[in-house]
Amino acid sequence: MNAVVLVVAALLLLSPMVTVSSPVHFGEALVVLGGVAAMLVANAVLLRVGLAPLKRLSRAMTAADLLRPGKRPAVTGHGEVAALIGTFNAMLDRLESERATSSARALSAQEAERRRVARELHDEVGQTLTAVLLQVKRAADRAPEPLREELSAAQETTRASLDEIRRIARRLRPGVLEDLGLVSGLRALAGEFSESGLTVRHRFDGDPPRLGQDAELVVYRVAQEALTNAARHAGVGCADLELRCAPDAVELVVRDAGRGMRGATEGAGMRGMRERALLAGAHLAVAAGPAGSGTEVRLRVPVRTLPADRTTATAHDGTPTSQGAPT
Incomplete structure (x- = not known):
């Protein structure tokens, strides 16, 4: 558009139809200023229309979140602008796919570790506390009365700890x-x-x-x-x-x-x-x-x-x- 305007202006100045006086007449000044204004307006309109897809792409880049997939800017515009938007969409597809794969591996490893910890709590710590609970109970049955109350309190504390261990194991591994x-x-x-x-x-x-x-x-x-x-x-x-x-x-x-x-x-x-x-x-x-x-x-x-x-x-x-x- 700029080239067309400049070529037309040059041809008009070289033709006998347009003359520039010295000093410049008011009508001639109006024609020149009108042409400059028309060229600036045409440039502003074309730039706004041409760069609108890039503005939408910029907003999409700012709002992109791999945890909220699916949103893509529409491929509009021409030439390099459309190619840039298409490349960005392809990049988002690849990143979301890689994020889903890595999240699946991480969550799978996390669940496996939870199962292992729950099994250790149930099989090792739980059984140890159960044995301690039985030993404290036997000791409390044979202990004299003043000591029996303290052993009974220790027994209740051990039982509460055992229940807590079992509750944690159930939450780690929902059997x-x-x-x-x-x-x-x-x-x-x-x-x-x-x-x-x-x-x-x-x-x-x-x-x-x-x-x-x-x-x-x-x-x-x-x-x-x-x-x-x-x-x-x-x-x-x-x-x-x-x-x-x-x-x-x-x-x-x-x-x-x-x-x-x-x-x-x-x-x-x-x-x-x-x-x-x-x-x-x-x-x-x-x-x-x-x-x-x-x-x-x-x-x-x-x-x-x-x-x-x-x-x-x-x-x-x-x-x-x-x-x-x-x-």
Whole structure:
């Protein structure tokens, strides 16, 4: 456009139709200034139109978050601008794929370490405390009356420590989830929090479709983290835990009527929930409750077709539980 304007101006100045007087006449000055103004306006319009895709790309770069995948700027513009946006989208796809892979490996290693620690607590520390408890009990039975009270107090302290060790082992390795399925695991989780002081009102819509071992563990861990946040930060004594079932998805909802996030930045626990949601291909939303207060955590896990060779085991209550390769 600049070249066209300059060529046209040069041809007009060289032609006999346009003359420049000395001194310059008012009409001639108006023509020159009008041409300059027209050229500046044309440049401004063209630059705004041409650089608009780059502004959208800049906003997309600023808002990009690998924990909230899927958003891509539209490929608009021409030439290098369109190529730049396409390259950025391809880079986001690659980064999200690599992040999902690395998160899956890290979470898998974390769960394996939790199982190992839980097994050590149960098999080593638990059995040692049980032996100590029996020895203290035998000593208390044979001890004289003044010493018997002290040994009974030591016995109660050892029993409380043993119960705490077992509770920690259950939270590290949800055996109910592995043995009886998702609903039983969530019901046991609600019972544990209720025993620790947070009343959990739970409601489950029937039997959910099979999600696979990894996806069910993701749902359980998100519920566990959400209830932990409610117990620590909400400042209320109760929370709601719901599991809603649909033909194509399973939705977990954890809600409290406490203080809410109040603009606070997301901590490690919230980032961990988002990483787990990415691992299961699920969508996680954290927002205020329906009444505008409290916090609501909503996890929607799509139901996927499981492999045909996946084996099925029978739980203690007769319900089938899926075992085998993760989905």
